[in-house]
Amino acid sequence: MILKSFFQKMKPLNWGIVGLIFVIAALGWGLLISAAGGDISPWASKQIVRFSIGILIMGGVALTNLRWWLQFSYIFYWISFVLLCGVECMGFMGMGAERWIDLYVIQLQPSELMKIALVMALARYFHSQSLPLSLAKVWFPTLLVLLPVCLVLRQPDLGTAMVLLLTGGMMFFLAGVSLWFFGVALMGAAASIPLLWNFLYDYQKNRILIFFDPGQDALGKGYHINQSKIALGSGGLWGKGYMQGTQASLGFLPEKQTDSIFTLLCEEWGFMGGLFLIGLYVVLLIACFRIILTTQNVFGRFVAAGITITFFLYVFINIGMVMGLLPVVGVPLPLVSYGGTALLTLLMGFGFLLNVGAHRTAKLPR
Amino acid sequence: MSDVTLMSDKRNAQFLSRIFVIGLLQGICLLILVGRMYYLQIVQGNYYHLLAEGNRVATRALLPSRGELCDRHGVPFAQNTTTFRLVFLMDKRDKVEKTLEALSKLIVFSDEEKEEALKSTRKKRGLDAVILKENLTWAEVSTIELHGADLPGISVEVGGVRTYPEKSVGAHVLGYVAAPSEEEQEGDEALAIPGMKVGKNGLEKHFEKRLRGVPGYSAFEVNARRKVVRELDQKPSAPGQTIRLTLDGNLQAYVQETLEAHPSAAAVVMDLRNGDILALASTPSFDPNLFPQGISHKEWNKLRDNVYVPLTNKALSGRYPPGSTIKPLVALAALHAGVINANTTVHCPGYMYVGTHKFHCICKEGHGPVNVSQALARSCDVFFYEVGKKVGIDRLAAVYQDFGLGSGGLPDFPYQKRGLVPTKAWKQEKKGEKWTVSDTVQASIGQGYMLATPLELAIVIARLVGGTRLMPRLEGIHGMLFPQMDYKREHLDLVLGGMGDAANMLGGTAFRWRILDPGYEMGGKTGTSQVRRITRQQRALGQTRTYHLPWKYREHGLFMAYAPVHDPRYVVAVLIEHAGSSGPAVQVARDILLEAQLMEKEAEL
Numbered sequence: 001m002i003l004k005s006f007f008q009k010m011k012p013l014n015w016g017i018v019g020l021i022f023v024i025a026a027l028g029w030g031l032l033i034s035a036a037g038g039d040i041s042p043w044a045s046k047q048i049v050r051f052s053i054g055i056l057i058m059g060g061v062a063l064t065n066l067r068w069w070l071q072f073s074y075i076f077y078w079i080s081f082v083l084l085c086g087v088e089c090m091g092f093m094g095m096g097a098e099r100w101i102d103l104y105v106i107q108l109q110p111s112e113l114m115k116i117a118l119v120m121a122l123a124r125y126f127h128s129q130s131l132p133l134s135l136a137k138v139w140f141p142t143l144l145v146l147l148p149v150c151l152v153l154r155q156p157d158l159g160t161a162m163v164l165l166l167t168g169g170m171m172f173f174l175a176g177v178s179l180w181f182f183g184v185a186l187m188g189a190a191a192s193i194p195l196l197w198n199f200l201y202d203y204q205k206n207r208i209l210i211f212f213d214p215g216q217d218a219l220g221k222g223y224h225i226n227q228s229k230i231a232l233g234s235g236g237l238w239g240k241g242y243m244q245g246t247q248a249s250l251g252f253l254p255e256k257q258t259d260s261i262f263t264l265l266c267e268e269w270g271f272m273g274g275l276f277l278i279g280l281y282v283v284l285l286i287a288c289f290r291i292i293l294t295t296q297n298v299f300g301r302f303v304a305a306g307i308t309i310t311f312f313l314y315v316f317i318n319i320g321m322v323m324g325l326l327p328v329v330g331v332p333l334p335l336v337s338y339g340g341t342a343l344l345t346l347l348m349g350f351g352f353l354l355n356v357g358a359h360r361t362a363k364l365p366r
Numbered sequence: 367m368s369d370v371t372l373m374s375d376k377r378n379a380q381f382l383s384r385i386f387v388i389g390l391l392q393g394i395c396l397l398i399l400v401g402r403m404y405y406l407q408i409v410q411g412n413y414y415h416l417l418a419e420g421n422r423v424a425t426r427a428l429l430p431s432r433g434e435l436c437d438r439h440g441v442p443f444a445q446n447t448t449t450f451r452l453v454f455l456m457d458k459r460d461k462v463e464k465t466l467e468a469l470s471k472l473i474v475f476s477d478e479e480k481e482e483a484l485k486s487t488r489k490k491r492g493l494d495a496v497i498l499k500e501n502l503t504w505a506e507v508s509t510i511e512l513h514g515a516d517l518p519g520i521s522v523e524v525g526g527v528r529t530y531p532e533k534s535v536g537a538h539v540l541g542y543v544a545a546p547s548e549e550e551q552e553g554d555e556a557l558a559i560p561g562m563k564v565g566k567n568g569l570e571k572h573f574e575k576r577l578r579g580v581p582g583y584s585a586f587e588v589n590a591r592r593k594v595v596r597e598l599d600q601k602p603s604a605p606g607q608t609i610r611l612t613l614d615g616n617l618q619a620y621v622q623e624t625l626e627a628h629p630s631a632a633a634v635v636m637d638l639r640n641g642d643i644l645a646l647a648s649t650p651s652f653d654p655n656l657f658p659q660g661i662s663h664k665e666w667n668k669l670r671d672n673v674y675v676p677l678t679n680k681a682l683s684g685r686y687p688p689g690s691t692i693k694p695l696v697a698l699a700a701l702h703a704g705v706i707n708a709n710t711t712v713h714c715p716g717y718m719y720v721g722t723h724k725f726h727c728i729c730k731e732g733h734g735p736v737n738v739s740q741a742l743a744r745s746c747d748v749f750f751y752e753v754g755k756k757v758g759i760d761r762l763a764a765v766y767q768d769f770g771l772g773s774g775g776l777p778d779f780p781y782q783k784r785g786l787v788p789t790k791a792w793k794q795e796k797k798g799e800k801w802t803v804s805d806t807v808q809a810s811i812g813q814g815y816m817l818a819t820p821l822e823l824a825i826v827i828a829r830l831v832g833g834t835r836l837m838p839r840l841e842g843i844h845g846m847l848f849p850q851m852d853y854k855r856e857h858l859d860l861v862l863g864g865m866g867d868a869a870n871m872l873g874g875t876a877f878r879w880r881i882l883d884p885g886y887e888m889g890g891k892t893g894t895s896q897v898r899r900i901t902r903q904q905r906a907l908g909q910t911r912t913y914h915l916p917w918k919y920r921e922h923g924l925f926m927a928y929a930p931v932h933d934p935r936y937v938v939a940v941l942i943e944h945a946g947s948s949g950p951a952v953q954v955a956r957d958i959l960l961e962a963q964l965m966e967k968e969a970e971l
Contacts, residue, residue, distance in 0.1 A: 131376070131377050131380075170388055173384055173387075173388070174381060174384050174385060174388065176377070176380050176381070176384070227421075229406060229414065230414050230417045230418050230421065231418065232403070232406050232407065232414070233406040233407055233410050233411055233413065233414025233415070233417075233418075234411070234414040234415040234417065234418035234419075235407050235411070236407055236408070236411040236415065237407065237408060237411070246418055246419075246421070246422045246587075247418055247421065247422075250421070250422055250587070250588070250589040250590055250595065251589045251590035251591065252418075252421050252422075252589075252590045266403065266407065270407060271403060271404065271407040271408055274403050274407070275400065275403070278396060278399060278400060278403075281396075282396060285392065289385075289389060292385060293382070293385070298377075301381070305385065305388075309388070312392050312395075315396075316392075316395050316396070316399065319399050319403075320398075320399060320402075323399070323402045323403065323406060324402075325398070325399070325402055
């Protein structure tokens with residue numbers, strides 16, 4: 001009986017998305033094996049375990065009632081917010097930035113959690129409001145966005161701040177906020193750049209300066225991005241072959257298993273390999289857009305759109321970063337980069353997306 | 367809470383248009399990514415491929431062994447001797463300081479050397495080893511081998527050091543090698559290899575390309591910490607060519623020894639059948655073994671500050687007024703031009719006036735009536751004043767040049783200089799003055815503006831004797847045919863007769879130092895070249911000879927000669943700086959010509 005209802009619940013899920021997630025993740029494991037010089041440990045094995053946990057979370061989230069999440073979204077947001085404040089107090093130094101809370105079992109990154117929580121909170125808010133969105137209706141969601149952004153910037157985690165800000169901004173845009181608002185916001189952002197600059201650590205300032213002039217100090221501060229471009233460019237059309245990447249295997253490529261993993265792919269599989277992965281992402285994005293467009297309740301649409309946008313931003317910022325199009329800000333390549341929390345929250349996000357997809361026609365109270 | 371689950375149409379429309387914009391933006395962004403990827407991987411793929419290879423591959427150059435220089439019998443003049451050198455291998459670069467510290471406790475290794483070594487390890491990017499110390503002693507080698515475990519990166523390599531077994535003999539013509547200068551290294555990658563030496567002078571420089579050989583390399587794959595992962599490829603070096611010279615080691619040594627009797631002198635000995643330079647010496651000489659390992663400042667200053675300029679090859683780059691040695695050419699020019707014949711006589715009263723200027727003869731009392739043979743034998747200046755004036759500078763200069771004056775002699779030889787044959791055009795251009803009869807008269811006795819190198823004088827005598835357009839050479843054992851010169855044999859014979867008389871007939875200028883052994887006699891022409899003008903006052907005091915002047919104001923002594931007179935084979939030109947007369951030069955030439963003939967006899971036996 002229970003089994004039967006379980007399968008009935010599973011049926012409306014978008015299995016295409018699930019399949020794509022598996023394919024992309026499996027491709028990532030292959031790359032992690034190559035990064036370890038042909039060994040499944042230390043990275044691929046751990047990543048598979050994490051992925052399995054993530055898939056369970058995704059399934060769990062997907063099979064719950066969307067209505068329940070609508071109720072829970074603000075609470076979810078505030079929990080994440082409190083955790084984020086927590087890193088200020090009890091976080092410890094990791095990679096020069098305070099981003100982690102040590103839960104003794106896994107290290108939790110509240111900023112990752114916040115990415116989902118913000119989407120949920122904004123979706124809930126826009127769901128509850130009717131058009132037009134006057135200025136009086138916009139200050140609250142603006143606060144919802146800016147509060148975590150400020151906290152994340154204090155850590156300082158430029159990548160996450162950027163993702164939060166852009167996701168929030170695009171959701172505002174989708175919600176029908178007047179274009180004037182964006183004009184004012186842009187000017188405000190431009191005005192606060194010098195102020196922000198002082199908040200940054202030296203290494204971050206260097207990363208941005210290097211972005212504008214990658215040739216300077218090629219062995220020092222510019223080493224990372226230069227070696228990354230060399231690895232990528234030297235792949236050519238078909239690449240050097242699996243596990244034949246010299247830049248990666250001889251240690252010229254820093255962070256090859258995490259942020260630079262796209263470079264590893266391009267070195268070993270060439271332009272075609274890179275194109276293949278981007279193609280998979282595009283197919284996944286299209287599937288996500290289909291859910292957005294076919295969902296009929298506002299909450300669901302905004303949740304789906306928010307998750308999709310976050311996912312897209314990860315892809316774009318990471319790949320743009322390793323190719324020297326964007327400054328190095330430390331954003332992983334979704335589903336592929338080695339790393340725990342990013343994968344878990346992303347899969348959780350896809351859980352929500354699948355959930356929305358399964359409840360496209362559900363009627364939700366305001 | 368009303369249950370508006372479905373969106374209103376208006377809200378739906380706005381949402382759709384805005385999600386379309388976002389979708390479009392995302393599409394554009396992804397296209398930019400693909401475009402960038404295309405640019406980096408396809409458009410610039412080769413460039414980045416090269417950079418990646420440069421990251422991955424490090425090479426270590428392999429020194430070629432330098433070709434030897436041998437004398438005509440195959441005896442080495444310049445060779446490579448095996449030595450042990452201490453090197454630091456750059457794949458242990460992180461341990462360099464500790465290693466050098468340990469090293470200085472084991473062998474003599476000064477703080478200066480340590481500083482130098484640290485500097486060069488910091489500069490190095492490739493895998494080429496840094497040379498710490500050359501010429502290790504056996505004791506040092508065994509000490510280092512014994513403590514090898516405490517000296518990471520240290521290795522003893524077998525290397526070749528250029529040595530010149532004959533030391534100062536032939537130093538000028540051989541030249542020497544030394545570490546290349548920074549300018550030399552530019553545009554020549556091979557010279558950047560540690561331990562590479564380059565010819566700096568003489569034949570070492572002249573034959574640099576052939577002697578050097580081609581360096582090889584070992585290519586290694588290295589990781590980001592520049593540790594060697596594996597060897598990829600190796601190409602052994604190709605040794606340089608061994609070159610057999612025309613020089614005769616024994617004669618060269620003899621010539622040098624003979625010249626050493628004088629503070630500063632030069633001599634060239636040639637075989638006039640083929641132009642082979644058998645000996646070419648300049649004194650004082652130096653030991654070229656000082657240079658390959660880097661000469662000390664003290665030694666260098668000693669050589670540089672020596673007033674007798676030991677580093678200059680006077681046989682090739684010393685320019686001297688040829689003086690009376692030019693007279694055979696004046697005689698030939700006059701005969702050739704038909705200005706005189708064998709019987710034409712000129713009366714020599716001991717002087718001649720050109721305008722108001724009185725030109726003196728070497729014989730104050732005058733030679734009386736002299737013909738061309740007598741004039742050559744006794745070196746009568748007045749005869750040649752008269753004859754030279756009649757021939758004129760144009761025809762004189764043409765003959766001078768025809769005999770190789772002003773040509774240098776050895777094309778492309780380093781630091782070789784050319785003599786000077788003055789002409790009307792030359793004087794106009796250089797001095798801005800018109801040519802005068804006085805100038806012609808002076809050019810007729812090899813003074814005034816005229817300059818020649820000892821090698822050029824050797825060519826003059828060789829061409830006079832052989833009647834061919836002989837060219838000197840330092841390499842090549844095969845015979846060689848030179849084109850005939852367009853002078854009548856009888857004219858040449860007449861000039862040679864005069865030169866034979868000079869060394870064999872009573873009254874000849876070289877008669878006193880003639881070769882007495884029958885069958886070995888020589889012929890030749892003496893010359894003294896004034897370093898400064900003899901003043902009227904000195905002349906009045908009878909100081910026409912300059913023995914009593916300080917050394918550097920005395921006349922140079924010159925002699926060019928050939929032997930044996932009946933069947934000439936050897937020619938020699940000798941210059942003794944500030945000898946005061948030609949006598950010492952004649953004696954040196956006599957000894958050399960006799961020795962050369964005796965050596966030939968000995969070889970035949």
